[in-house]
Amino acid sequence: MTKDITKALEERRLALQRELDARKEQAERNRMGQFATPTGLAVDILRYAKTRLSEKSGKVRFIDPALGTGSFYSALLEVFPKRHIAAAVGYEVDPYYGAPAAKLWSGTGLDVQLADFTQADPPLEAEKFNLLICNPPYVRHHYILNGEKLRLKRKTRDAAGVTISGLAGLYCYFLGLCHAWMADGGLAAWLIPSEFMDVNYGTSVKGYLLNKVTLLHIHRFDPNDVQFGDALVSSVVVCFRKEAPLPGREVRFTYGGSLEHPELELLVPVETLRSDPKWTRYPMKQGFEAVNGPVLGDFFKIKRGLATGNNNYFILSADDIKRRELPMEAFRPILPSPRYLSEDEIQADSTGNPVLKRRLFLLDCQLEEAEVEKRYPKLWAYLEEGKAQGIAERYLCRHRTPWYMQENRPPSPFVCTYLGRSDTKNGRPFRFILNYSRATAANVYLMLYPRGPVERALQNDPTLKRRIWEFLNEICPNVMLGEGRVYGGGLHKLEPKELDNVPAAKIAELLPESVRQRQQKQVDLFEPVFGGF
Numbered sequence: 001m002t003k004d005i006t007k008a009l010e011e012r013r014l015a016l017q018r019e020l021d022a023r024k025e026q027a028e029r030n031r032m033g034q035f036a037t038p039t040g041l042a043v044d045i046l047r048y049a050k051t052r053l054s055e056k057s058g059k060v061r062f063i064d065p066a067l068g069t070g071s072f073y074s075a076l077l078e079v080f081p082k083r084h085i086a087a088a089v090g091y092e093v094d095p096y097y098g099a100p101a102a103k104l105w106s107g108t109g110l111d112v113q114l115a116d117f118t119q120a121d122p123p124l125e126a127e128k129f130n131l132l133i134c135n136p137p138y139v140r141h142h143y144i145l146n147g148e149k150l151r152l153k154r155k156t157r158d159a160a161g162v163t164i165s166g167l168a169g170l171y172c173y174f175l176g177l178c179h180a181w182m183a184d185g186g187l188a189a190w191l192i193p194s195e196f197m198d199v200n201y202g203t204s205v206k207g208y209l210l211n212k213v214t215l216l217h218i219h220r221f222d223p224n225d226v227q228f229g230d231a232l233v234s235s236v237v238v239c240f241r242k243e244a245p246l247p248g249r250e251v252r253f254t255y256g257g258s259l260e261h262p263e264l265e266l267l268v269p270v271e272t273l274r275s276d277p278k279w280t281r282y283p284m285k286q287g288f289e290a291v292n293g294p295v296l297g298d299f300f301k302i303k304r305g306l307a308t309g310n311n312n313y314f315i316l317s318a319d320d321i322k323r324r325e326l327p328m329e330a331f332r333p334i335l336p337s338p339r340y341l342s343e344d345e346i347q348a349d350s351t352g353n354p355v356l357k358r359r360l361f362l363l364d365c366q367l368e369e370a371e372v373e374k375r376y377p378k379l380w381a382y383l384e385e386g387k388a389q390g391i392a393e394r395y396l397c398r399h400r401t402p403w404y405m406q407e408n409r410p411p412s413p414f415v416c417t418y419l420g421r422s423d424t425k426n427g428r429p430f431r432f433i434l435n436y437s438r439a440t441a442a443n444v445y446l447m448l449y450p451r452g453p454v455e456r457a458l459q460n461d462p463t464l465k466r467r468i469w470e471f472l473n474e475i476c477p478n479v480m481l482g483e484g485r486v487y488g489g490g491l492h493k494l495e496p497k498e499l500d501n502v503p504a505a506k507i508a509e510l511l512p513e514s515v516r517q518r519q520q521k522q523v524d525l526f527e528p529v530f531g532g533f
Contacts (some may be wrong), residue, residue, distance in 0.1 A: 003078075009104070010039060010074045016100055017069045024096065032094065033137035033170060036068055037191060042075035045133060045237060048259040049189050050079055052216065052239065053131065056185065059086035063129040063181060065117040065136065065174060067092040069101045072133045073110050085109065089129070091117035093137075118152060118173065122159070122180035130186040132178055138193060139170035141201075152177075162208045165201035172196065172205050179212065182242040188213075194220055194236040197279035206279070210270055213240040217252040219259045220280065245270065253282035278483070294508050297500030300448040304418070304496055305441035306409040308362065309396035313386055314406070315442075318359045325378045331361035333439040338417045338431065344473075345434045352438035362440065364406040409440045413458070413465055414448035414472060416499060420492050429492045430480055432472040434465065446499055457511050464510065471506050479503065 017036050021029070029035070053060070060080055064072045067090030076088065088109055092098030093116045102112035113120070122128070144152070149166055156164050156176035164172050171192050182188060196202030197218075209215045217239040237259060249270045256263030266283030273279060296302065308314040315334060316326075335341060336358045347355045365372065365379070373380040383404060386392055397403040413435055420429030433445075441447055450458055458464050483498040 006074070006077045009108070010078070013069050013071070013074055013101075013104060014039065016104060017071075020069070020097055020100065031139070031143055033139035034068070034094070034097070035135070035138060037071040037135045039071060039074070041191070042071040043078055044258050044260070045189050045191065046072065046075040046079040048237075048239070049131060049133060049187055051260075052241075053187055054185050054241075057130045057187075059084055060088075060131050061086050061127075061129045061183070062088040062131045062133070064090045065132070065134050065178060065181075067101060067112065068097050068135075070105055070110065070112075072135070073105065076133075077108070082109070087111070087127075087129075089113065091115060091120065093117065118155065118177060125183075128183040128186070129181055130183045132182055132186065132188040134174065134178070134188075135191040136171040136174035141167050141169055144170060160208055160212060162204045162212070164204050167199075167201040168196075168205070169193070172201070175205060176208060179208075179242070184242055186242045188238075188240055188242070190238045191235060192238060194234045194280060197236070198277070206273070209238070209240060210245065210274060214243050214245045214249065215240045215251050215270070217254070217259070218279070218282075219254045219262060220256075222256040222263070253279075255283050284478070293503060293505040295500060296448070296502045296504045296507075297497075298451075299454050299504060299507050300414070300450055302496040302499050303409070303447050303449065305415075305443045305445040305447055306407050307396055307443045308406060309394050309400075310386075310391050311442065313389070313391050314363045314404070315360050316363065318361065321361060324382060326382060327376045327379055328361070330363060330365040330367075330376065330379055332364050333437060334360050334362040335415065335433075335435070335439045335441045335445065336360050337442075337444055338419075341433070343433075344431055345469075346437050346439065348437035354435075354437035354439045362406060363404060366402070366405050368402060409447065410449075411435060411438045411440055412447040412449050414469060415441050416446040416448065416472075416494070418444050418446055418494060428473075428477050430477075430494060432469060434469040446494065446496055448499075454507075454511065461512075467510050468507060471504075471510065474506075475502060475504075 021036070024034075060076070062073070062076055062085065064070075067073070070090060073088060073090060076085065089111045090101070091113045092101060093114075095114050098112060098114045102114065105112060141149075152170075152173040153164055153166075156162060156173050158180075160176040160179035162176050164176060171190075175190060175192070178188065196205045197220075215238075217237075219237045219239075221235050250267040251270060251273065252265060253268050254262035254265040264283045268282050316324075316331070321328060321331060333353045335346070335354065336356065340358050341356070343356070349355055353359065367375070369380065369383065372383065386404070391397060392403045400407075415433040415435050417431045417433075420431070458468075480494065480499075480502055481492055483494065483501050
């Protein structure tokens, strides 16, 4: 097949992809995890794979278990001479994409299977594949039915000897299932979300990569360079060979740029990866050391802010409350979203309400509806509006009694933003806010509640609060980024347990000697333990 024909086919494929995507609802594509691989990226991956194929591999036997319209097959034809391709197979579960793809590639040597790859049986040994390239469907776990999860878990365990977490996305099952389709010594390159490198459900995937195959290379794209324009996903390419790993191996970690020409790179020993729960530290960090000193979790109980069930309904401005003649005693103050909070220090008025331009209040009433109707008819009418809008039947609301009473989240003196971007003007993706008010916070914040000894120290020394806050804002941004996780577009997120692990030795230095000693005893009881794979 000539280069001109290959180029013409790729142009037709791109036109077909645009046409099909335009006609399909974005919500449906999101549900099925259908995000097409850009041409340039597909070609880069195939060129890289060509340099890593073993000389003993012979002719290419290629498989793509999630074909789409065939971007990787098109790249295969671009990179490999046709005479070097012995077989090419692509599976596509959605005939909306698969049927046009089969027509497009008819006569080129691609065997398009319009079927669910996860239901298919692996081939005989002689027919297995030595080159597997895949951008599997990014279907989140809550879109996978429980019965389907059980089937996938069993089949993946049989294929690869790993047990996938029920919180894992469909791409994790794809990765494990393909083990049975690969020839010994075969090469695989997976374009998948980077989140498996940090989250708990990724433990089984990392265990597979370290114990069942020889992990060669993980390339993480700069999250500000989103690979898929219609998906907020930070992506990685994971390359490995199907062969038993040798002791003492190192894995190449690269970041930014392309696979062959990255901005950063580092060889990381496999033993280091076994003990490190967060792989996105690399290649920025030279090595991993467990934190032996105090961490924030030693001084604070950290919790997500409250989830209201419907912010637009439950959070009202002071003007809205006045206009509707609602009783203020049924509300408590709540901080506005970080984008509306220009101050990092929240003062309070004589009633304890925050002194802010945007004054918001959270509906949180414990009275039964009959009592509300009797004492506050205007509020009862507002509750009736909420029921008419279906708010009372939403998941969170219908699990509360009464449905409009909020979970317990008292105000905390220190609040941290839950989401942030690494390209902010001050270079700090997360903000620590000093809160003197009685305002609670929604789940766009993390709330830091001082533990007993620290709380008593704060009561005895009013100046301590500001000094702790100043330390929190001095924490190196890279330290916090290293504990959190990142999504496409440079969006970073911190969960409570991740903020827990941020080193905080300086806080101990700020505390009185008696409190320091008590805190040290607590720290000694909980020395860090990281489970291996």
